[in-house]
Amino acid sequence: MTLDLSLPQLVQQQAQRIAELGSPAVAGLYDLTSQRLVRFATTITRNQHDAEDAVASALLKIVADPEVFTRANHPWPFLLQIVRNDALQILRRKKRWATAKLAITNALADLICPNRVDGAEKKEASEKVWLALRQLPTEQAEVVVLKIWEELTFQEISWTLEIPLPTAASRYRYAIAKLSEMLGHQIEDLSESLAGESSHFSSNRPSIRREEV
Numbered sequence: 001m002t003l004d005l006s007l008p009q010l011v012q013q014q015a016q017r018i019a020e021l022g023s024p025a026v027a028g029l030y031d032l033t034s035q036r037l038v039r040f041a042t043t044i045t046r047n048q049h050d051a052e053d054a055v056a057s058a059l060l061k062i063v064a065d066p067e068v069f070t071r072a073n074h075p076w077p078f079l080l081q082i083v084r085n086d087a088l089q090i091l092r093r094k095k096r097w098a099t100a101k102l103a104i105t106n107a108l109a110d111l112i113c114p115n116r117v118d119g120a121e122k123k124e125a126s127e128k129v130w131l132a133l134r135q136l137p138t139e140q141a142e143v144v145v146l147k148i149w150e151e152l153t154f155q156e157i158s159w160t161l162e163i164p165l166p167t168a169a170s171r172y173r174y175a176i177a178k179l180s181e182m183l184g185h186q187i188e189d190l191s192e193s194l195a196g197e198s199s200h201f202s203s204n205r206p207s208i209r210r211e212e213v
Contacts, residue, residue, distance in 0.1 A: 007151070008074070008075070010032060011029070011032065012075055012076075014032060015072070016070070018066045019066070019070040023062075023064075025066075026059060026063050026066070029062070029079075033076075033079065036149075036150060037058070037080070039145065040080060040145055040146065041054040041087045044138060044142060045087050050087070050091075050094075053086075054086040054089075057086040057090075058082040074156065074159055077152070077156045077159040080146070080150075128183055129179070132178075139171055140171050140178070141175065142161065143161070143168055143175060144176070146161075147172050157172075
């Protein structure tokens with residue numbers, strides 16, 4: 001049943017449809033992944049408009065040459081990798097790469113993760129989480145987003161970011177330690193706060209299976 005499939009499996013299905021129907025089937029891939037792709041790209045570009053441009057550029061590549069996507073062994077990490085590369089190219093063109101690595105835009109929380117969690121305490125906690133996340137280096141922030149919100153394994157993160165698996169795991173560990181220190185929480189409390197914010201994006205969507213490496 002479709003509802004029992006993980007997001008990577010659903011993306012795999014879309015890849016099969018694109019292989020059968022060609023570029024017109026890319027619309028289904030867009031509907032399935034665009035919000036998540038923009039959220040991920042924003043951790044790199046620090047600007048939603050640039051993130052949307054990166055996602056559009058990545059999907060246009062698939063429209064122009066569907067086989068590039070359908071031949072991938074792991075379509076979801078591969079798509080994330082294309083978006084990441086396009087986001088980095090946008091930064092280089094705008095000559096903002098050096099400064100972009102220093103901080104996440106002040107609008108990050110509002111742009112990619114609007115808060116709909118009931119209760120003033122949870123709202124305040126999630127705002128503190130995103131304020132802290134903005135202070136992390138890009139290479140750590142993007143791993144946190146991929147691990148917690150996209151529920152990728154460290155192996156999938158290593159494919160997406162083109163880094164060794166131990167590097168992905170260590171960046172995540174350092175990021176969680178920094179966030180925990182900044183927020184004054186234990187790691188377990190921090191993860192719970194982040195997971196609560198993630199529920200907005202998983203509502204009315206197929207369940208995503210969390211895997212551990």
